[in-house]
Amino acid sequence: MAIDDWEEKRHQELKFDMIPSIDIRFNTSRPRRQVRNLSQQERDSNPTLDNYSDDDLRLAQIGVGQDKSVYRGWWGSRDVAIVRFRSGNIDTEAGAMLRLSRHPHLITLYGFTTDAFGSKFLIEELAPLGSLDVVAENLAQELRADETGRQSIFLDILHQISSGMHGVVDAGLLHRDLSLRNILVVHLDVNEKKVLVKVSDFGTSQAMSVQMHNDLSIPCRWTAPEVLRNRRKFSEKSDVYSFGVLVWELLSFGESMPYWQVQEDSRVIEEVANGKLCLEKPMGADEVTWNVASMCMQLDPSSRPSFLKLLFHLRSVKTRLFPVKVITPTTQQLKVQDTARHILSQAELEAQKLIDQARSEASHLRQMAEDEASRILCEAQTKLQEAERLFVEREKQNRNDQKNETLIKELTERLENACEERDIWKSHARDIEKELEAAKIALSDASRIHDEESSRQLNVLKSRISILEIELDDAKAKLRAAQQGLDDERRQSWPLQQENDKLKERNSVLEALAQAASPTGTFGYVVANHDGQEMRQTDPRAKAGIGVIFKAVQLPDGRNPLMVKSLSPDGPAKVTGKIEVGDVLLEVDGKKVRTTDEASHYILG
DSSP states (O other): OOHHHHHHHHHHHOOOOBOOGGGEEEOOOSSOOOGGGSOHHHHHHSOBTTSOOHHHHHHHEEEEOSSEEEEEEEETTEEEEEEEESSSOHHHHHHHHHHSOOOTTBOOEEEEEEOTTOOEEEEEEOOTTOBHHHHHHHTHHHHHHOHHHHHHHHHHHHHHHHHHHHHHHHTTEEOSOOSGGGEEEEEEETTTTEEEEEEOOOTTOEETTOOOOTTOOOOGGGSOHHHHHHOOOOOHHHHHHHHHHHHHHHHTTTOSOTTTTOOOHHHHHHHHHTTOOOOOOOTTOOHHHHHHHHHHTOSSGGGSOOHHHHHHHHHHHHHHHSOOOOOOOOHHHHHHHHHHHHHHHHHHHHHHHHHHHHHHHHHHHHHHHHHHHHHHHHHHHHHHHHHHHHHHHHHHHHHHHHHHHHHHHHHHHHHHHHHHHHHHHHHHHHHHHHHHHHHHHHHHHHHTOOSHHHHHHHHHHHHHHHHHHHHHHHHHHHHHHHHHHHHHHHHHHHHHHHHHHHHHHHHHHHHHHHHTOOTTOOTTOEEEEETTEEEETTSGGGTTOTTEEEEOOOOTTSSSOOEEEEOOTTSSOEEOOSOOTTOEEEEETTEEEETTSTTHHHHHO
């Protein structure tokens, strides 16, 4: 990946909190004090990032580097370091710090802000004691006087730095500027031999796969020879070499620059790259700590340890040289420990009992839920099966009704045709009868005239009368046949007509019952209770009981035991008592439905 691409990727990944500039104040107090030690008036007198002067910057400044300055300030109730960049890319350092997870030995980035002029500032964790090179130089005399204490503190410092650098490597980054000046001291107590340091200054950090530009300025006196020699990319092993130079600085108490006897950087680069110039053991340095530096500054990168191995090695050395003292507890302390263990044991037993009880209750509730779900499922399946059965019956009834309607329609058409044919022959017979009557009258008149012409006409009339009588007999015969066919059709259609009338009567009653239905009847509502067994509206016996609630009694004819409660919209249900043959079950629109009626079957179920 090229540097430009990497910087662009860093810029895209720069996503952290924007802190309002009014929330950040410079700490210009003299002497410098922590924010919690300042009065409210003193706090309000300190400038914000929207209102500061050059004098304020000089008073608040605690460090200055090649491309940035660091000022002391606070954010809320927290002391912070305000980092202002004069050159370089602020996104580079911020992007590197964002990739690092929270680590006890890495400086934390809180966010960024801008001043009234648009300048960007990083807000970072403040290390009150400053950089390690200054602290080591200030405490040199005190540390030289106590060799054992010095060795313990130095090993702690190196262990913490290697831990922080392992976090950097674990995040896929390289520091590339590891030195004593970039290690910040949060706490140091020489007497108690306690120290806390953190790695900082990630302005030159980059991903492990990024190649180094030829024109990139590098800290040559801390840089590994293979980087100086071949301009190769940095690696974890080159940071390990810088760690070895840092150990040399620490053993020198920060009083000397590496290769201090050589003034020209160009000569340092050339001789270190060729292996001609090496750091020598500082005067008074202990052998154990110097061996760590020697391990890290080997010319062959593959011979140098990783930061993880350094971490384990330093921990092992510190444990071996400064074992933890084991304090033998007193009798009273042992009693307290026994009491505490007993209380803890009782608490564990109570906790286990509560856990078991909770599990038992949960199991019981789960079983109840499963049983209830099974019951609801069975009821739903029963209702579904009943609904399917009713649907099939209804479909069958509909098909029968449609078939009956088709037959009735066909018989009606045949009856109409028979009636029409009968009427035609009846009309024809009347016409013949009229013509026959007229012929008879003409014959009577002709019989009174005795001339030859009249005799001839008389014979013609007699012949016509004979023909008409024959036609009349034929018409009467066909009329009788048509009437017989009509009677046959009527006899065939009579049962269907009766059934159709009954269906109309049933539908009329059911429609009236539906109109008079009580609004309290809902799906699944209990409409009967017989010998402790509930009968619901979904029960086939109750499906037609619209507007009626049933209760069990014994019918005289031995049918289903029922008692009818008629629902009154104006008041409570009215009990009609036991049902006798011929009793009125319901009256709708003036029409009474009795037990002997066909429609009562649909009420009684």
